[in-house]
Amino acid sequence: xxxxxxxxxxxxxxxxxxxxxxxxxxxxxxxxxxxxxxxxxxxxxxxxxxxxxxxxxxxxxxxxxxxxxxxxxxxxxxxxxxxxxxxxxxxxxxxxxxxxxxxxxxxxxxxxxxxxxxxxxxxxxxxxxxxxxxxxxxxxxxxxxxxxxxxxxxxxxxxxxxxxxxxxxxxxxxxxxxxxxxxxxxxxxxxxxxxxxxxxxxxxxxxxxxxxxxxxxxxxxxxxxxxxxxxxxxxxxxxxxxxxxxxxxxxxxxxxxxxxxxxxxxxxxxxxxxxxxxxxxxxxxxxxxxxxxxxxxxxxxxxxxxxxxxxxxxxxxxxxxxxxxxxxxxxxxxxxxxxxxxxxxxxxxxxxxxxxxxxxxxxxxxxxxxxxxxxxxxxxxxxxxxxxxxx
Numbered sequence: 001x002x003x004x005x006x007x008x009x010x011x012x013x014x015x016x017x018x019x020x021x022x023x024x025x026x027x028x029x030x031x032x033x034x035x036x037x038x039x040x041x042x043x044x045x046x047x048x049x050x051x052x053x054x055x056x057x058x059x060x061x062x063x064x065x066x067x068x069x070x071x072x073x074x075x076x077x078x079x080x081x082x083x084x085x086x087x088x089x090x091x092x093x094x095x096x097x098x099x100x101x102x103x104x105x106x107x108x109x110x111x112x113x114x115x116x117x118x119x120x121x122x123x124x125x126x127x128x129x130x131x132x133x134x135x136x137x138x139x140x141x142x143x144x145x146x147x148x149x150x151x152x153x154x155x156x157x158x159x160x161x162x163x164x165x166x167x168x169x170x171x172x173x174x175x176x177x178x179x180x181x182x183x184x185x186x187x188x189x190x191x192x193x194x195x196x197x198x199x200x201x202x203x204x205x206x207x208x209x210x211x212x213x214x215x216x217x218x219x220x221x222x223x224x225x226x227x228x229x230x231x232x233x234x235x236x237x238x239x240x241x242x243x244x245x246x247x248x249x250x251x252x253x254x255x256x257x258x259x260x261x262x263x264x265x266x267x268x269x270x271x272x273x274x275x276x277x278x279x280x281x282x283x284x285x286x287x288x289x290x291x292x293x294x295x296x297x298x299x300x301x302x303x304x305x306x307x308x309x310x311x312x313x314x315x316x317x318x319x320x321x322x323x324x325x326x327x328x329x330x331x332x333x334x335x336x337x338x339x340x341x342x343x344x345x346x347x348x349x350x351x352x353x354x355x356x357x358x359x360x361x362x363x364x365x366x367x368x369x370x371x372x373x374x375x376x377x378x379x380x381x382x383x384x385x386x387x388x389x390x391x
Contacts, residue, residue: 006275007390009096010232010239011224013042014347019220019338020189023117028060030221031112032070038223039108043236046073049225051098051107053091055341056080067110077104084375085289085341086247087111088222089382092346093245095226105227111343112221119217149291150214152378154206156260157294161208163261163309166297168208170312172199174293175212175335177320182332184361189216189338213293215334222343224350229390240350243278243368244385246271254378263295264381265302265372272370272383280304283385284366285352286326287345289374290333299372300326303383327363342373346384353388 015037017030025033031054039046052075056063063080077098081087088111095107146152160166176196182188194212202210232239248267250259273279280303288303290296297311305326306314319325331337331348338344349369355362367389373382 010229010241011350012232012235013038013225014350015223017221022219027112027114034221034223035108038225042225050076051104052078053109055087055111056082083380086373086375086380086382088343089373089384107226110223114219116217116219150206153292154209166312170316171293173316178329178333179336181330182336185331188332190336215291215339218338220338220340222347238354240353240386241390243387244272244276247382250379265299268381268383269303272385276385283370285363285369286328287349287371289342289372290335
């Protein structure tokens with residue numbers, strides 16, 4: 001039997017830490033700050049929270065236990081997830097399911113990282129660890145010259161270019177547009193606008209990806225509070241109702257079949273659209289997982305905002321602008337706001353639906369927001385659809 005949870009739960013609080021180049025603060029402390037801010041944003045205290053879901057890390061055993069300790073909370077339900085950038089939306093999905101089954105009533109979910117700080121620590125082995133850890137479980141590794149995520153997405157972009165004629169200049173419109181959005185975000189890590197010439201002249205990382213095709217190294221954390229739609233009516237902030245969600249995992253691998261160009265976003269989005277009873281034309285703003293410019297373009301196709309192979313011309317048309325066809329990553333995304341593995345995109349979707357931004361940052365009349373998560377060795381995907389109204 002299928003239970004439709006559409007509109008039964010809501011995000012009622014959002015919070016974040018300082019982001020970008022913070023320094024001197026651990027990932028767990030950054031997350032504790034974000035969780036505290038989200039709980040206070042909802043008008044609640046830690047005593048009102050009886051569920052906690054966090055993104056786990058390889059370095060911290062039972063990550064949710066550490067976060068409960070820092071937050072000073074005993075809870076009825078807690079858990080940690082590990083599907084990379086897909087985990088943050090999956091935490092919200094898990095929160096809804098836990099409340100639905102009576103395990104808890106109000107859940108705080110979040111993720112934090114201190115990647116920028118650790119890469120600059122003289123005592124850190126992170127630069128080595130990132131390479132070694134990133135190869136575990138992958139189809140191909142260093143013996144094939146694959147050292148880190150940029151190589152995977154460079155292969156994918158090359159394939160898309162060969163199949164559909166996608167150009168570097170078209171991808172440049174993504175980088176330039178998202179930086180324009182970040183320039184209006186006073187908290188963004190990168191606020192200085194860039195031009196197409198800046199993009200074209202950026203140094204190569206792995207051809208055909210250059211520096212401005214790649215997301216940032218960032219410190220930062222974000223968190224949300226999830227509870228029932230009924231309880232949400234009595235809380236401090238306008239709720240962002242959870243209309244739909246879905247996930248899909250192409251576990252055969254990034255290089256298997258056509259997974260690089262037809263990603264798990266296809267099936268994940270279809271599940272979310274079904275639950276919400278909506279389609280691409282009903283979405284007012286998209287906050288998409290942009291670890292690389294290519295991934296954002298592929299998602300636009302896989303989510304149905306344009307046809308497969310037409311992502312390049314679509315992004316070049318101005319469709320991602322605040323007044324475009326589908327305003328996208330309106331806080332700057334991971335390419336310009338900060339790379340917090342998609343958590344900040346969830347916050348941005350909820351904030352856009354509150355209509356509390358100044359006019360230069362607000363998507364006009366935003367009623368429905370779509371957010372994506374992507375990761376787990378490149379093959380896991382999750383989708384969340386939020387609305388100003390429960391249905």
